[in-house]
């Protein structure tokens with residue numbers, strides 16, 4: 337239960353922030369972006385926007401209730417039968433219930449607005465409820481539990497959340513406007529104007545969220561040592577990297593809008609902007625999942641004893657000779673220590689060697705695949721298209737190693753489901769193995785089809801994205817030991833890189849061939865960096881004697 341709860345909490349937190357963004361972002365999008373006017377096309381856009389707000393507000397209410405339910409179940413494990421009563425007495429529980437109720441009310445009000453998108457009273461009710469939903473979040477963040485600058489941090493976090501929602505949620509609404517415009521030429525005619533208005537709103541919201549991030553980072557991280565040496569800091573760095581990647585796409589869109597404003601030419605806005613908006617949307621949604629993961633970890637400032645030094649983190653990524661010898665399955669099964677135990681004192685040399693070999697060999701295989709894929713882009717040689725088969729073989733390797741280490745049949749006496757559902761680590765490693773097998777086979781098939789199969793090529797970016805997200809929300813103990821952090825930081829880096837592999841591959845598929853090739857090469861380079869993290873992986877920097 338604990339394992340599943342940790343895993344579900346990460347996913348649920350991200351889904352909750354994504355739903356919040358689409359709901360709040362939609363309200364602002366309708367107000368500041370959608371062209372005013374009483375013609376049918378403008379009304380259709382506003383109605384579509386209200387519909388999406390209703391849907392996301394309903395999803396937010398459900399996610400919030402599920403998150404509360406999960407908390408009560410977890411607390412029941414510690415507090416017994418009166419967990420619910422004691423939980424309901426906390427400000428966080430009351431704020432959670434209030435947010436669920438307000439979101440449900442917002443869903444109903446937005447549905448009413450959808451039927452008549454220009455009714456001023458309905459619009460005002462939607463505005464009021466959206467503002468209350470945003471404010472209720474103040475008691476659900478770290479700030480509410482701080483002793484110093486509590487009120488200021490609550491306000492700043494909510495404003496940062498709202499600015500993030502206006503950008504990330506607005507992108508979802510922009511994408512919806514594009515899709516509606518493809519079916520309805522009158523709506524399509526409004527597209528360049530809509531993009532131009534959104535670009536101003538997006539610019540202002542990104543500037544605001546960056547400015548607001550400064551006091552948050554200063555209050556919760558406080559120093560470079562905290563940024564590099566804790567799980568919280570690593571996630572803040574991940575957010576900065578994702579933000580930079582999203583801004584690269586945003587800059588392209590901004591340039592297209594400027595050309596449209598100055599020359600009236602809408603070619604770029606119509607051809608490339610929708611594709612880049614798709615990539616930007618994915619990156620901002622991943623940012624929201626990362627933010628949720630961040631807010632479930634103790635702030636870096638509170639981790640004083642178990643911080644890793646900058647030198648120790650550099651050591652994690654520094655080039656090292658990979659371990660190419662593994663302990664036998666027998667030796668692992670005879671080893672009493674928990675194979676996924678917090679890296680540190682209770683880990684034996686056998687457990688370390690087993691883990692290092694698994695990671696290093698996977699890295700070497702991925703390195704070879706990335707090199708072949710890069711050669712393929714440079715040369716166009718057909719045989720290089722078979723490289724994805726290597727991912728499937730790697731998936732089998734990961735799955736078998738994860739079954740062996742737990743002594744699951746046929747390697748030992750244990751049944752599959754008992755261990756898989758009992759530990760978040762076990763479940764994530766099994767899912768990663770299965771995901772890799774599916775990913776490899778489908779991508780291999782897609783690359784053989786020479787573009788005739790129009791859907792299959794999208795499975796690879798979708799699954800790579802899912803894998804990246806899984807790594808970014810990878811659950812960890814509340815106050816994790818330094819040795820665990822030294823492992824986590826590699827997984828966080830790989831999660832970030834997997835997301836970049838996915839987004840650049842998507843761009844490769846969607847953009848015109850010349851730009852697509854550049855995106856394809858970027859995708860292979862990101863894959864190569866994942867490979868290098870794995871090749872140089874040495875668990876928690878512990879040097880173990882060769883088996």
Ligand code: HEM
Nearest residue numbers: 477478497500504549552553575576579620623627628631
């Ligand atoms: C300059 C880069 C950024 C930094 C340094 C940063 C930093 C932070 C920090 C320190 C928090 C407080 C989390 C807590 O309560 O412990 C936070 C919250 C949050 N951030 Fe950012 N952030 C950045 C960019 C972004 C971006 C680009 C987005 C989304 C598009 C975003 C979305 C959020 C959200 C939604 C929260 C609230 C999380 C929650 O309450 O569950 N942030 N951020």
